[in-house]
């Protein structure tokens with residue numbers, strides 16, 4: 001096939017007519033994927049809402065056992081990491097691969113900070129037996145069904161943390177490609193769609209934080 | 217058809233590269249479709265054997281063949297395999313994969329690598345689910361209702377996780393199709409010139425994208441319920457088992473349309489081709505697809521009329537469910553309108569299409585009985601429900617699949633199947649189907665409950681009729697298997713366009729070359745312009 005367009009080092013796949021078509025297809029796919037993510041989390045938000053509507057007193061009592069300062073710190077970590085991610089994306093659009101690497105490393109460091117705080121929080125919960133459903137054993141928190149609050153807490157933050165970890169892996173992969181100078185104004189798709197994903201992960205946390213840590 | 221004949225001896229997607237590895241690593245959508253087809257038909261055989269055993273056990277009252285607990289496992293595996301491994305991927309992932317890019321005039325789907333990944337994700341999910349067979353089995357029914365699915369001593373976790381994994385393959389396929397339809401249409405193919413099968417796959421994909429993630433989180437929570445005891449669905453820990461039903465049906469009602477919409481798409485292709493007439497109501501059919509997709513998301517509560525949800529919710533869900541009948545009716549009348557005064561050709565695909573319209577209409581009408589609150593309370597969990605959804609899923613999806621399989625068989629195999637045995641098989645399957653499932657409507661009205669290994673003696677005759685019907689269906693399928701394999705080995709060479717159809721895939725040689733077309737197609741006419749010379753007989 002002699003008609004392949006060459007954009008930087010990247011070869012446009014044979015079934016796309018142009019590099020732009022390919023870029024738009026990838027971006028559209030990422031948006032659709034994010035829609036599926038929203039619906040995936042929506043199940044958890046519904047479970048949360050049901051709990052909060054039917055057991056308002058318990059949720060209120062239980063949320064005091066989460067440390068809002070740690071949650072706030074993690075919010076700062078993620079929002080800042082979204083900013084560095086945005087810098088990386090705009091650098092990639094200019095083809096400045098060095099800056100892409102630098103900004104993504106900042107992003108990774110902030111994400112690590114988030115994980116460290118989360119691990120610290122989890123270990124605390126385990127120590128205090130503030131655990132899901134059947135394993136709940138804390139004696140200070142006497143509200144009925146308090147275990148359900150921690151089920152929702154662990155499942156929501158756990159699945160979110162899993163998204164953070166997967167995102168870190170993807171960012172690492174983009175860093176390796178940027179080090180090979182793969183991105184140019186003609187081809188920056190991986191950085192762009194990784195950015196979309198990372199902003200989404202950030203956005204989920206922005207909902208989780210007030211819902212879990214700052215109840216009325 | 218000069219190029220086709222010359223090329224039939226030359227390079228095509230089947231002989232393009234050789235060896236098992238070239239298939240397992242392929243990025244070619246046609247080969248991926250074939251691999252899906254083989255996997256799905258294998259699971260169909262397994263699910264079918266379970267079905268035959270169920271019917272055999274019910275030939276006489278009493279636990280004649282298996283123990284009641286084994287019977288529970290039989291219907292659970294039959295349901296779970298047929299729903300998650302067969303009917304949901306059957307038309308989109310197998311036939312859709314082969315046909316969609318060619319109908320678009322494209323070289324492949326938008327993301328070939330993800331397409332292959334979806335196949336292996338599907339196989340892994342199926343393997344995880346089937347692993348339970350070698351452990352303690354599973355006996356929850358394919359719906360996994362809590363709290364029983366939390367308490368059962370069988371290996372429910374494996375099936376839950378297997379279905380969870382298979383969901384990702386479904387999402388990947390849907391995502392791939394939507395982007396392909398948006399970005400890869402041939403020059404000249406505006407939205408209004410897109411074949412209706414593609415509209416159907418588009419609607420299906422939207423449902424797969426929007427509903428499957430909810431199933432994923434539901435199954436994950438149910439699995440966590442068993443493994444960790446999180447309690448969200450467990451009344452013993454203060455959770456709400458009805459919440460599980462809401463979550464489950466939020467996916468599983470739309471899933472019914474994941475199963476039926478692609479079949480409707482096949483029928484919309486087959487009917488105009490074999491009536492030699494333009495499709496009646498193109499826009500109406502395309503829009504009805506989205507009407508159905510939209511309504512499908514707000515009717516899930518009709519599965520829960522006796523679950524204890526509020527009277528008001530019952531009333532609302534009942535009312536909205538009735539609306540499904542409108543776009544469905546639009547489609548049925550459009551197909552009939554297409555056939556009206558057409559010159560009908562009763563080849564096998566058309567026989568299945570006519571069977572589809574007949575059977576699906578009964579399936580849809582009886583759905584209205586179940587949507588009506590007062591009758592549903594009487595009919596819930598009886599054989600009426602079993603008959604209803606088999607009329608929709610088997611009579612609908614499966615007949616649609618068979619219509620598509622026969623319709624596109626010459627294109628992708630390059631061989632013609634023998635018409636006479638194909639017609640006999642089509643008649644056997646259609647007749648056998650009605651003999652099997654029509655008596656179940658009556659059994660249901662008389663009060664025979666579903667999912668029981670045993671029944672009262674007065675139900676014996678109707679159950680025997682039903683079991684004999686299942687043998688007729690099995691005979692039909694064995695015949696299909698026989699003549700299709702015979703066609704693959706010894707069949708006559710198919711011409712490029714044996715049905716004289718107008719959609720793009722028929723402009724390519726049979727079987728198509730690796731990159732689908734010899735010349736990039738350009739669309740000038742609509743896909744159903746059967747007028748003048750184009751309306752000539754097949």
Ligand SMILES: [Cu+2]
Pocket residue numbers: 468469472515516518519
């Ligand atoms: Cu339904």
